[in-house]
Amino acid sequence: MIQKNMDIRGAIKKAGVRQWRVAEAYGLCEGNFSRLLRKELDKETKKHIYSIIQELQKSELGQAACVSA
Numbered sequence: 001m002i003q004k005n006m007d008i009r010g011a012i013k014k015a016g017v018r019q020w021r022v023a024e025a026y027g028l029c030e031g032n033f034s035r036l037l038r039k040e041l042d043k044e045t046k047k048h049i050y051s052i053i054q055e056l057q058k059s060e061l062g063q064a065a066c067v068s069a
Contacts, residue, residue: 005037015057
């Protein structure tokens with residue numbers, strides 16, 4: 001069985017953020033977000049999730065820089 005939304009899942013992994021953080025920022029609990037990803041998402045929803053991933057990645061990189069400084 002091929003998983004749906006592999007592009008979203010891969011972007012989350014590549015960005016180094018946790019799925020629960022993306023879910024929380026999207027306004028869902030992790031379980032509901034996981035269920036959302038079971039069906040292929042439309043382009044607008046994906047675009048919104050990509051922007052959340054980018055924002056989380058930026059904020060986590062900023063936090064990491066503060067810790068290592």
